[in-house]
C-alpha cells in the first residue's frame with residue numbers, strides 16, 4: 318500500500334508508542350527499527366522508522382534522520398513527523414531543534430510545530446510550559462533522568478538555543494478557539510518569520526484541533542499524541558484506508574523475561590512491585606559490571622528453569638545512579654548497563670525465551686538491536702503508548718514490548734504478561 322505518512326522517532330520506545338497510538342485508527346502501521354538497508358517494499362500507509370539518536374552527537378542525529386527521511390520519501394510519504402519524548406528529553410546540546418531544522422530544509426518547510434503533550438499520560442503544555450501530572454517538568458522526576466535531566470519546564474527556552482530561526486508560541490487560549498484560530502495564529506507567526514512554534518495542549522480535544530489546523534503542514538513534530546488524530550482525518554478524506562487485519566500477532570511458544578534499564582520513578586515502582594511478587598531476580602551493579610563484565614548475570618540466567626519469569630534490572634534510585642555516574646562517567650555507566658541487558662536478551666532468546674518485556678528507551682534500543690529485530694508488527698496496547706509488538710529474531714517469532722520509562726502503572730510487568738495470555 319502506498320505510504321502517505323512517514324515518521325522518524327528518536328528512540329525505540331517512542332516509536333512503539335507512536336505506532337500504538339496510530340494503530341488505534343485501524344489504518345495499517347509499519348514500524349522499522351533503524352533505516353532499512355533495502356529500498357521500500359511491502360510498505361504501509363503509515364510508516365515509522367525508529368532510531369536511537371536522542372542522545373547522539375547532533376551531526377550524527379542529523380545524518381541518520383536525513384537517511385530515514387530519504388527512505389520515507391522513496392516510500393512515497395507526503396506528510397512527515399519527527400517524534401521525540403513527551404517530556405522533551407534532550408541533552409544540553411539537544412537534537413530536537415537541529416534535526417527539525419534539517420528536516421525542514423530538506424522538505425522545503427518554512428514552519429513547523431512542537432507539541433509533546435500526551436494528556437492520557439499526564440503531559441500537558443500551558444503557556445509554553447510542560448507539565449508532568451501537576452508538576453512542572455523541571456520539578457518532576459525527569460529532573461533526575463540519568464542521560465537527559467530536564468532542569469527547565471519552558472519549551473521556548475529549551476528549544477530556542479537549539480535552532481537558528483525564531484521560536485514562538487500558539488497558546489491554549491488560541492487553540493481553545495478552534496482550528497481556524499490556530500491556523501490564523503500560525504500564519505501570523507509565519508509572516509513575522511517564526512519558523513518554530515510551540516503549541517499548547519492540555520486535553521485530547523486540543524490535539525484534535527491542532528491536527529485539523531496542521532494536517533497539511535509537510536512536517537509536524539511532537540510526542541505521539543498529537544499525531545494520533547491524523548489517520549482518522551486522512552481516512553475521511555480518502556487519502557489512506559483502514560485495514561484492521563493487517564498485522565500478525567503470532568509468536569512462538571516460550572518463557573517470558575523482564576529486562577529493565579530505566580531508572581524513572583515509575584519504573585522503580587514497577588520493579589518494586591514485581592520483586593514483591595517473589596519471582597527470580599538479578600540486580601545489576603554498574604560498578605561490578607565495569608570491573609568483572611557480564612559473566613555473573615549470564616551464568617545466573619542460564620541457571621534459571623524458566624518456570625517463573627526472571628527479572629534482570631539495573632533500575633535504581635537517583636542517588637545510586639549519581640554515585641555510579643560519578644565513578645564511571647554518565648555515558649560509560651549507561652552503555653555498560655545497556656550492553657549487559659542487550660547480552661542478556663540475546664542469551665535469553667538463544668535458550669528459548671520468546672516473550673520480552675523491556676523497560677527504558679535507550680535500553681530498548683540496545684535490546685532490539687541485539688535481538689536483530691528489524692521490523693515490528695503492532696498488537697494490543699498494555700497501557701497508553703505501550704503496545705505488545707511481534708517480530709522475527711533469528712529464526713523465531715517473538716513477542717516484545719518496549720516500555721517508555723515513565724509509562725504504565727505499578728503492575729505493568731505482570732499486566733503485560735496477562736494481556737499477552739488473553
Ligand SMILES: Nc1ncnc2c1ncn2[C@@H]1O[C@H](COP(=O)(O)OP(=O)(O)O)[C@@H](O)[C@H]1O
Nearest residue numbers: 463579631633641651654655677678679680722
Ligand atoms: N544503576 C544505574 N546507574 C547508572 N546508569 C544506569 C543505571 N541503570 C540504568 N542506567 C542507564 O540509564 C539510562 C536509562 O535510560 P533509558 O533506558 O532511556 O530509560 P528511560 O526510558 O527511563 O529514559 C540507560 O542508558 C541505562 O543504561
Ligand SMILES: O=C(O)[C@@H](O)C(=O)COP(=O)(O)O
Nearest residue numbers: 330331334402403678721722
Ligand atoms: O513520548 C514519550 O514519552 C515516549 O514515547 C518516549 O519517547 C519514551 O522515551 P523513554 O522515556 O526514554 O523510554
